[in-house]
Amino acid sequence: MRTRHTLTATAAVLLALTGCSSGYTADDCAAAIDDTSTKTNRPVECQDISDEDYETLHLAYIIRNSGVVPPS
Numbered sequence: 001m002r003t004r005h006t007l008t009a010t011a012a013v014l015l016a017l018t019g020c021s022s023g024y025t026a027d028d029c030a031a032a033i034d035d036t037s038t039k040t041n042r043p044v045e046c047q048d049i050s051d052e053d054y055e056t057l058h059l060a061y062i063i064r065n066s067g068v069v070p071p072s
Contacts, residue, residue, distance in 0.1 A: 024044075024045040024046070024047075024048055024049070026049060026053060026057065028045040029043065029045045029046040029049045029053075029054065029057055030057045030060070030061070031045070032044070032045040032046060033046070033057060033058055033061045034061075035065075037058060037061070038058075039055070039058070042054060
């Protein structure tokens with residue numbers, strides 16, 4: 001019984017610590033992309049994002065600011 005409580009408490013602590021990570025997310029990256037961002041010149045917030053995800057976010061920024069697609 002004591003082992004079960006210990007394992008449950010340990011799992012809860014690990015989940016809490018994992019959920020509170022300080023890493024940047026795709027939302028942070030999307031907000032940081034501006035006109036100076038390029039394929040090789042990423043904002044700091046985008047360093048941990050995969051190349052494919054960054055290219056998608058960067059392309060979305062370009063299309064959104066080109067006037068081709070009206071703002072939603």
